[in-house]
Amino acid sequence: xxxxxxxxxxxxxxxxxxxxxxxxxxxxxxxxxxxxxxxxxxxxxxxxxxxxxxxxxxxxxxxxxxxxxxxxxxxxxxxxxxxxxxxxxxxxxxxxxxxxxxxxxxxxxxxxxxxxxxxxxxxxxxxxxxxxxxxxxxxxxxxxxxxxxxxxxxxxxxxxxxxxxxxxxxxxxxxxxxxxxxxxxxxxxxxxxxxxxxxxxxxxxxxxxxxxxxxxxxxxxxxxxxxxxxxxxxxxxxxxxxxxxxxxxxxxxxxxxxxxxxxxxxxxxxxxxxxxxxxxxxxxxxxxxxxxxxxxxxxxxxxxxxxxxxxxxxxxxxxxxxxxxxxxxxxxxxxxxxxxxxxxxxxxxxxxxxxxxxxxxxxxxxxxxxxxxxxxxxxxxxxxxxxxxxxxxxxxxxxxxxxxxxxxxxxxxxxxxxxxxxxxxxxxxxxxxxxxxxxxxxxxxx
Amino acid sequence: xxxxxxxxxxxxxxxxxxxxxxxxxxxxxxxxxxxxxxxxxxxxxxxxxxxxxxxxxxxxxxxxxxxxxxxxxxxxxxxxxxxxxxxxxxxxxxxxxxxxxxxxxxxxxxxxxxxxxxxxxxxxxxxxxxxxxxxxxxxxxxxxxxxxxxxxxxxxxxxxxxxxxxxxxxxxxxxxxxxxxxxxxxxxxxxxxxxxxxxxxxxxxxxxxxxxxxxxxxxxxxxxxxxxxxxxxxxxxxxxxxxxxxxxxxxxxxxxxxxxxxxxxxxxxxxxxxxxxxxxxxxxxxxxxxxxxxxxxxxxxxxxxxxxxxxx
Numbered sequence: 001x002x003x004x005x006x007x008x009x010x011x012x013x014x015x016x017x018x019x020x021x022x023x024x025x026x027x028x029x030x031x032x033x034x035x036x037x038x039x040x041x042x043x044x045x046x047x048x049x050x051x052x053x054x055x056x057x058x059x060x061x062x063x064x065x066x067x068x069x070x071x072x073x074x075x076x077x078x079x080x081x082x083x084x085x086x087x088x089x090x091x092x093x094x095x096x097x098x099x100x101x102x103x104x105x106x107x108x109x110x111x112x113x114x115x116x117x118x119x120x121x122x123x124x125x126x127x128x129x130x131x132x133x134x135x136x137x138x139x140x141x142x143x144x145x146x147x148x149x150x151x152x153x154x155x156x157x158x159x160x161x162x163x164x165x166x167x168x169x170x171x172x173x174x175x176x177x178x179x180x181x182x183x184x185x186x187x188x189x190x191x192x193x194x195x196x197x198x199x200x201x202x203x204x205x206x207x208x209x210x211x212x213x214x215x216x217x218x219x220x221x222x223x224x225x226x227x228x229x230x231x232x233x234x235x236x237x238x239x240x241x242x243x244x245x246x247x248x249x250x251x252x253x254x255x256x257x258x259x260x261x262x263x264x265x266x267x268x269x270x271x272x273x274x275x276x277x278x279x280x281x282x283x284x285x286x287x288x289x290x291x292x293x294x295x296x297x298x299x300x301x302x303x304x305x306x307x308x309x310x311x312x313x314x315x316x317x318x319x320x321x322x323x324x325x326x327x328x329x330x331x332x333x334x335x336x337x338x339x340x341x342x343x344x345x346x347x348x349x350x351x352x353x354x355x356x357x358x359x360x361x362x363x364x365x366x367x368x369x370x371x372x373x374x375x376x377x378x379x380x381x382x383x384x385x386x387x388x389x390x391x392x393x394x395x396x397x398x399x400x401x402x403x404x405x406x407x408x409x410x411x412x413x414x415x416x417x418x419x420x421x422x423x424x425x426x427x428x429x430x431x432x433x434x435x436x437x438x439x440x441x442x443x444x445x446x
Numbered sequence: 447x448x449x450x451x452x453x454x455x456x457x458x459x460x461x462x463x464x465x466x467x468x469x470x471x472x473x474x475x476x477x478x479x480x481x482x483x484x485x486x487x488x489x490x491x492x493x494x495x496x497x498x499x500x501x502x503x504x505x506x507x508x509x510x511x512x513x514x515x516x517x518x519x520x521x522x523x524x525x526x527x528x529x530x531x532x533x534x535x536x537x538x539x540x541x542x543x544x545x546x547x548x549x550x551x552x553x554x555x556x557x558x559x560x561x562x563x564x565x566x567x568x569x570x571x572x573x574x575x576x577x578x579x580x581x582x583x584x585x586x587x588x589x590x591x592x593x594x595x596x597x598x599x600x601x602x603x604x605x606x607x608x609x610x611x612x613x614x615x616x617x618x619x620x621x622x623x624x625x626x627x628x629x630x631x632x633x634x635x636x637x638x639x640x641x642x643x644x645x646x647x648x649x650x651x652x653x654x655x656x657x658x659x660x661x662x663x664x665x666x667x668x669x670x671x672x673x674x675x676x677x678x679x680x681x682x683x684x685x686x687x688x689x690x691x692x693x694x695x696x697x698x699x700x701x702x703x704x705x706x707x708x709x710x711x712x713x714x715x716x717x718x719x720x721x722x723x724x725x726x727x728x729x730x731x732x733x734x735x736x737x738x739x740x741x742x743x744x745x746x747x748x749x750x751x752x753x754x755x756x757x758x
Contacts, residue, residue, distance in 0.1 A: 101723040104510040129510050214601075217617065218703060268601045270617040273703050275601055282602070402724050406531065410707055417617060417706040435531045443508065 046345040048141030053339040057088045058347060061103065061113035062326075063096035064361075067296020071361035075354060079347070087343045089115075100401065104131045107333045114334035115344045117168065120156035120325040124396035127159035128444040133330045134162040138345045142166065142352050148367045152393040153325045159396070165327035166352045169363035171292050172323035172391060173223050174384055175313060179306035181209050181286040190287065190310035197313045201266045204286050212286035214276035215258055215267035217416035222409045223322040224289050224312075228254030230392045231316030241397040242437055246408060247430030250316070255415050255422035257315055262416070270417055281305060292381040295362035309380045311390070321384075323391040325366060328352065399440035407433035503731035510725065521732035532720075532729055538708055539716040540737070542698075546712060547691040550627045554687045555680075558635050562642035563672075576643075580636035587633075591700025594629045598701065617705045626697050626710065633697075634690070638683050645679030646672065681752045685745055692741055713737050 064072045076091050092113065100122060106112030118126065126132050146154045149167060157165030177190045185203035204212035226236065234250030261267045279285035281302040289312055298307055312321050328348040334340040355365040359376040364385045376382060394400060411429030415422045503521055505514045527533040565576050597604050600614035615625040649672060657667045695714040698704060704711035713733065721730030
């Protein structure tokens with residue numbers, strides 16, 4: 001005997017189930033055929049014209065959570081207004097470290113992005129995981145040529161002879177400095193070489209700043225280490241991606257210099273994650289090396305702080321700085337629908353033409369020709385790109401992210417926290433890295 | 447939800463010697479029919495995933511590589527090889543889990559018991575105090591972790607600032623363990639206190655009165671009436687606390703980030719990282735089964751230790 005109440009709640013429940021089913025049925029957008037996974041090659045080659053197919057919705061994922069986020073959202077709003085009724089781009093922004101793990105799984109489940117922005121060093125991994133679709137025709141329509149790019153950025157997008165990325169920008173580590181502190185020590189700009197940098201640190205301490213240069217053990221400590229390694233003439237990985245080379249003499253020199261800053265008392269010991277940056281914003285740290293994506297954060301969240309931005313100093317003898325690049329990619333999820341493929345290519349093409357606009361988010365345009373645009377010449381980050389030869393990138397080896405986090409980043413952390421000497425930490429790290437590289441070769445080579 | 451009727455049931459229903467319509471006491475499958483809803487849920491949400499997890503652990507199971515080759519027990523063999531990359535990371539994490547469990551369980555039993563004894567008294571404002579002790583437990587781990595991460599920072603944190611100390615609570619061991627255990631006790635003490643309090647209120651007053659008539663002191667009453675009366679509750683609290691501590695993840699992830707190096711990276715932290723960040727589900731599943739084995743042994747030991755030896 002069912003009471004009316006239970007019958008009503010049962011009806012409500014089945015109604016909810018039906019509604020969910022209906023929602024998921026319309027949530028899948030326009031489908032061709034019966035949801036068959038049509039290969040991307042079924043879509044016509046993109047030649048740069050307007051998108052003329054039926055209305056589609058594109059899911060777009062990126063990690064612009066910092067000072068660059070509002071800017072990207074504004075660009076998207078403009079796009080959605082201009083093409084409303086034809087293409088709707090839905091924006092999902094999450095932290096890079098959460099985005100990368102989620103992306104392949106979500107794409108496999110059909111709940112991921114159709115288009116995304118990823119860093120150049122991840123392109124190889126994702127291409128090997130078959131989560132991306134080649135974009136050779138978009139690159140052709142945009143008339144992008146290798147000559148207009150930093151070779152490392154251009155080449156990172158090529159995996160097994162196909163091109164998977166449209167580079168949007170380059171960004172690098174910079175040396176942020178506290179103007180008031182440096183004035184106290186009689187300086188008007190960040191020093192650019194080893195001798196004067198160390199002298200400046202001594203001067204700052206004499207001027208009453210107890211710890212002028214806080215040394216992080218985690219992010220961006222490994223970015224500092226890589227920059228210094230390259231400056232000393234070292235290499236990260238062998239060409240074929242089978243051996244880690246950062247345990248070399250040059251690596252030990254680079255890491256030792258970082259640890260020295262603690263030994264000399266310029267940095268407090270055992271600085272926790274992000275504390276060096278918090279200390280900089282709070283007027284307690286004179287120099288902090290961080291990415292140029294922090295420019296807008298400092299502008300909006302540290303209004304009372306007077307700061308400057310310079311290229312990181314040349315400590316090792318050769319100018320070099322860790323750099324990376326944001327790249328548009330299209331995923332295999334979009335590839336199931338040829339209209340989506342066309343719309344995604346049109347979207348990437350359109351955004352690719354706006355790189356001068358994107359520079360206002362604190363980034364450096366990827367195309368050499370765009371950097372000469374007078375509209376952006378005055379932006380603080382542009383002067384960091386004066387010497388393009390200094391830009392060094394992580395190679396786009398499949399699985400390189402795991403090697404970095406399990407081996408290189410751990411070695412840097414151990415040395416900076418004084419758990420091991422720089423040489424020992426690197427030796428142990430390289431042993432781990434070599435095993436992981438061999439695993440990756442086997443895993444991604446299948 | 448439909449009741450599953452197997453061929454065996456039909457055989458029973460159509461058994462000879464019973465004309466239809468005669469009243470009978472109970473069909474043999476009736477209890478199973480009552481159990482069915484639970485059993486189906488248990489099978490779908492427990493047994494199947496466990497089986498699938500074990501199946502996963504026998505493969506080099508990368509979430510989104512097309513190839514998932516069968517490797518037998520290789521994942522387990524790699525974990526039991528302390529020289530290997532996964533092996534050394536795993537046992538470091540297991541050690542961290544062990545340290546945290548051993549350090550956090552005693553205070554998470556003793557302190558809540560003391561708090562519960564206090565709260566069981568009759569005094570003004572009792573409910574306010576109960577609420578105050580329980581309050582932190584309603585916060586999510588994200589809030590707790592985020593707040594304490596900044597309070598405990600060795601260089602810019604308020605804890606060192608007010609105490610005039612120079613201790614690196616988040617980037618050095620042992621201080622990091624003290625910090626993690628301290629935060630966990632502060633955060634979850636309320637839950638165990640409430641369970642103990644419920645247990646205390648279940649102990650019949652007559653027992654205490656009888657003991658008082660016999661001239662037992664407060665300490666004697668605690669030893670001979672309260673503690674034995676709390677035995678079932680204590681078994682539950684000890685067991686659930688050990689399991690909760692062994693499954694600690696959020697505090698370490700948010701407050702220390704596993705620092706220094708990987709010394710406070712717990713097993714669950716490593717399993718999550720291996721499976722969900724590095725997509726290596728085979729190794730992560732194997733780690734989970736080894737951890738589960740340890741926890742089963744620990745639970746069995748607890749039940750053994752609390753067996754009522756007084757019963758004849």
